[in-house]
Amino acid sequence: MRIAVGFKVTPDYEALRASDWARAAAGVVDTRYVRRVLDTFDESALELALRLRDARAAQGRETALAAFSVAGREADPFLKTLQALGFERAARMDASGAAAATGAGDEGDPGAGAGLDFAPSATAQVIAACARELGADVLLLGCRSGPGDDGTIPFFAAEMLGHPCVTQVTAIEPAGEDGLRVTFVADDGPVRATVRTPCVLAVGNAIVSHLRVPTLNDRLAAREAAIAGLQPADLDVDVVAAVGREPVVLTCLAPVDRSRAGVIARGATPAAKARALYEEHLRARLARL
Amino acid sequence: MKDGRPHALTVVLDGTTGAAARQARALGAFLRDGVSRAPEADAGPAEATGITLLFYADERDKERLVRLAPTRDVHLMRVPPRRPDLMAAALEALAGDAGAELFVFAGGPLATELATRLACRTGGGVVTDVLDAAIEEAALICRRGVYSGHLTGRVELGPRPWWVTTDAGWCDAPPSAPGEHRIAADTAWLAAEDDTGAAAPLADVEALESPSTSDLETARFLVVAGRGAGSRQGVERLEAAARRMGAAFGVTRPVAMNAWAPMDRLIGVSGTRAAPAVCLVAGASGAPAFLWGIERAGFIAAVDTDEHAAIVAEADVAAIDDGVAVLEALADLVAGEPAAPPA
Numbered sequence: 001m002r003i004a005v006g007f008k009v010t011p012d013y014e015a016l017r018a019s020d021w022a023r024a025a026a027g028v029v030d031t032r033y034v035r036r037v038l039d040t041f042d043e044s045a046l047e048l049a050l051r052l053r054d055a056r057a058a059q060g061r062e063t064a065l066a067a068f069s070v071a072g073r074e075a076d077p078f079l080k081t082l083q084a085l086g087f088e089r090a091a092r093m094d095a096s097g098a099a100a101a102t103g104a105g106d107e108g109d110p111g112a113g114a115g116l117d118f119a120p121s122a123t124a125q126v127i128a129a130c131a132r133e134l135g136a137d138v139l140l141l142g143c144r145s146g147p148g149d150d151g152t153i154p155f156f157a158a159e160m161l162g163h164p165c166v167t168q169v170t171a172i173e174p175a176g177e178d179g180l181r182v183t184f185v186a187d188d189g190p191v192r193a194t195v196r197t198p199c200v201l202a203v204g205n206a207i208v209s210h211l212r213v214p215t216l217n218d219r220l221a222a223r224e225a226a227i228a229g230l231q232p233a234d235l236d237v238d239v240v241a242a243v244g245r246e247p248v249v250l251t252c253l254a255p256v257d258r259s260r261a262g263v264i265a266r267g268a269t270p271a272a273k274a275r276a277l278y279e280e281h282l283r284a285r286l287a288r289l
Numbered sequence: 290m291k292d293g294r295p296h297a298l299t300v301v302l303d304g305t306t307g308a309a310a311r312q313a314r315a316l317g318a319f320l321r322d323g324v325s326r327a328p329e330a331d332a333g334p335a336e337a338t339g340i341t342l343l344f345y346a347d348e349r350d351k352e353r354l355v356r357l358a359p360t361r362d363v364h365l366m367r368v369p370p371r372r373p374d375l376m377a378a379a380l381e382a383l384a385g386d387a388g389a390e391l392f393v394f395a396g397g398p399l400a401t402e403l404a405t406r407l408a409c410r411t412g413g414g415v416v417t418d419v420l421d422a423a424i425e426e427a428a429l430i431c432r433r434g435v436y437s438g439h440l441t442g443r444v445e446l447g448p449r450p451w452w453v454t455t456d457a458g459w460c461d462a463p464p465s466a467p468g469e470h471r472i473a474a475d476t477a478w479l480a481a482e483d484d485t486g487a488a489a490p491l492a493d494v495e496a497l498e499s500p501s502t503s504d505l506e507t508a509r510f511l512v513v514a515g516r517g518a519g520s521r522q523g524v525e526r527l528e529a530a531a532r533r534m535g536a537a538f539g540v541t542r543p544v545a546m547n548a549w550a551p552m553d554r555l556i557g558v559s560g561t562r563a564a565p566a567v568c569l570v571a572g573a574s575g576a577p578a579f580l581w582g583i584e585r586a587g588f589i590a591a592v593d594t595d596e597h598a599a600i601v602a603e604a605d606v607a608a609i610d611d612g613v614a615v616l617e618a619l620a621d622l623v624a625g626e627p628a629a630p631p632a
Contacts, residue, residue, distance in 0.1 A: 013437045014576050018599060021439050029436065040546070118435075118442075121409070147436040150417045155405035164374070164490030167398045186371075187308035187397040189499040193371075193491040205559050209546040247414035252443045253435070258580055260589060262602040264609065273608040274618035277590055281606045285567050285588055286534075286623060289509045 001056065001178065001197065004066040004136035005049045005087075006127050007042035008145045009075045011035075024253040029147070036074050038211065041142025045203040047211045048172050049140055050085060056174045064088055066134045068230075070095050070116060070126050076227060083222040084214035091228040093130055095239050115243060118148050118250040122242035124156030129235035131161060136198070138180065143167050143202040154202035166195055168204035298339030299383065301394045301403065304354040305346040305370040311460055312395035313357035318462030319393065319419075319455045320359055327425045340473060342383065346370040355470050363470050367477040371494055373399060377406045379478040384411050390449040391429065396457050404452035414446035417454045429453070438558070438577025461562065461585070500553035502561045508537035511565040512616065513556050513583065516543040517572020517593060523613050524549040527571055530613075530620035539563065539582075541573045557582035569619070571612025575600030592616065 011031035020030055038046070046067065053063040066089035067082040069075040079090040095116055116123040131139040139161070144151040151167065158165030171183040175194050183192045185204060195201070214222075232239040265280065267273035300316050302309055320339070341358035344366050345351055355363050364383075368375045376399075383389060384407060392407070394400035401417055408415035416431045420441070423430040429451045435442040505511065512531035518524045524544055531538040539556035540549070556563060557579040564585035571592045573579060580603055583589060591604035592612040601607040608615055 013439060014574060016439070017597070018602070021436075024436075024440050029440075040542075118444075149435055149437060150433070151401045152405040152408075152415055152417060155402050156409055159406045159409040165402065166491075167401065183497070185398070186306065187303065187312075187399050188306040188496075190497040191371075191494060192497055193494040195491060196488065199490075205542075205545075205552060205555070207548060207552055247408070247412070247446060247448045248416055249445050249447070250435075250442050251445050253440045254443070256434075256439065256441055256577065258577070258584065259602045260605045262604060263606045264596075264601075265590075265606055267608070270610050270614035271618040273592075273610050274615045274622060277592075277606065277608055277615070278619055278622045281588075281590060282567065282619075282623075286510065289566055 001061070001137050002064045002066070002135050003049050003052065003138045003140060004068060004131050004134040005042075005046050005140040006130065007046060007067060007069050007075075007078070007142070008039045009036045009069060009071055009078055010039050010146050012037045013146060021255045024255050027253060029253070038078060039142050039145040040209070041203050042145060043142075043211050044206040044209050045140045045142050045201075046082065047208050048169075048203060048206060050212060051208065052172050052174065052180075053086065059174055061174065061177060066091070066136065068093060068130045068134065070123065070130075072096065079227050080219075080222070080225075081211075081214060083225045083227075084218040085212060086218075089134060089228065090225070091130065091134070091230050093126055093230045093232065095126055095232055097232065097240050116239070118248075119243045119246045120148060120150060120152045121156050121246055122239060124153045124160060125242050126232055126235075126237055126239060127153065128157045128160040129232070129237045130230065131157070133230070133235055137178070138197055139163070139200045141200065141202050143169075143204045151202075154200050158200040161198070161200065163198050163200050164195065165200040165202065166193075167202040169201045170204060170206045171208070172201065297388055297390050298360075299389055299392045300339055300341045300359055301380070301392060301400070302341055302343045302354070302358060303376075303399055304350060304357075305344050305368060305372075308397065309354055309357055312397070313359055314464050315395040315455050315457075315459035315462070316393060317359035317465035319395075319459045321465050322462065323419070323421045323455070323459065325421070325423045327423065340364055342366060342380070344368050344376055344379075355472065356467065358470055359465065361469060361471055362473045364473050365475040367475075368479070369489075371491055372489060373402050373406075374490055375478050377403055377410075380407050381410050384413075384450050391424070391451045391453065394452075394454045395459070396454045400454040404454050407450075408452045411450055413448055413450040413452055415452040415454075416444055416446060418456045419453050420456050420458075422453060434577070438581060457558070457562070458581075461564075500551070502553055504537045505539050505554070505556065505561040505563050508563055509566045510534070510536040511539060511556075511563055511568045511583070511586070512536045513539045513541065513568065513570045513573060513579075514544055514550070515541040515571060515573025515579075515593075515612070516547075517574075517612050518544065518549070519572070519613070521547075521549040523572075526613050527616055530616045531569075533620040534623040536569070537563075537565075541576075541579045569616065570600060570604065571616050573600055574598045575603045 015034040068091040168185040173181040175181040265276040340362040429446040514527040566587040568586035
């Protein structure tokens, strides 16, 4: 079974200040100074792929893992880590042509995937092409990722590949040579079902949420492994045209004001602050409950 | 549509699983309060001009499900349960009918799948998690959260048909008054499987027991622990403090992701949306996805070591300190109070 995991490296949005978001009205979200992180659902997908490989190996079944990202060189440290963890193929798709053509994305160096940030259909076209190139029986993705956050990309990719797709996946187990037993959260609650391959699985709130850490020996063993550099044109994808055909266009951004009074309860110690909270703000309210 | 009368608006309701009542509530509220029309695009009230495409699996459920429909006209469509492939095929056929231009689903995994696949097949646009929409002559304008909820984005859909799923917040809106219904059509979409031999995408489907989150949904007094609790022990101390105060206990996503607390305790977009009268938040930064879960609280008190954390401005009152220490001291005060007499 060949499993390909697509992942995204994003700015850590939680590290941005309120003033950064306030500037969004001018169409600018400056993320240059915040660290880059693996998208949280994508990180779960990567670890679930490793666990599935391990579970299949325990049954004597072979699994080939590949990882790819539509990104610039900011993805390389993550791809090197994945190679050390046993992803046999690592590929980076450079879609910077989309960013150059649209002028979209974050201020500063937006990364080579930024032109696709609000272009889910075009993004899926690139992802589907990568999955074909890697010969994936299973395409594993996060269920949604920023900044678009709309959850459509796995389904667009599945539709383009002609595969079934399950989203909100929380666990994956082997089911025979070519099947998978998948746990996911449907509209009416958690469900477990057998999914035939080829398929697309989109990982949601999995308890398995952290990617394992490779040992130094693993890193040394993988240090010579090459990251494949792909261009959309190599896979017959015209990414600029695909972005131009997007039927949904983002026309403006606005900050969301969620502020309340923000009164500060003061005191010299935690106990004093607790007393200030209690006496001045909570006591009467709790008595009315 | 199949009754010979085109409907510009089609509302899609999935009655094949247990989610139909929640979906109907969201759809009714969205049509009532979330959709506006430019004068030149006005076609009368959505409830009167639209139609509900109601998927159902069991004849015995039909009568109950029809009563949920948010529009007067209802097109019943029988499909086997958990067959999004057949639902998509049925929708594709309907979308080809003249006049069908806007399809609305209540937000959720199935809605995202159907809306996305159909947008792909029809060349239309899809927008998920829509806060509100405006129908204009040549475009549909929608607002939705982007950048993990830090911002709202305004998007414009050009080519029809338009495929829209509602934001989860519409499930909490006041329900619409029940109205009369007219069955416009009652058909079955089973032929595709027979004709093509297409295999079901899922086999051996097993519904699992859903952990109860009802205490979080109905809590009047709620304590939420964030990553600032520092460790599983810190979270356990906060849970003990919550118990002493008689409060329900929830956690933020990073706490659940670290396995410091069970996933069913999760508050926020990925978990439960609570509406307590009083909410105490300890050690959470105030990420939008979390705040969505408590924004209906009557009063929010936060404790965090960072005075610049977003949660400080998002709370009614805040203390700048270690959340565990302050809440344990607070529990001493609350637990020391004599119990209020029964109302």
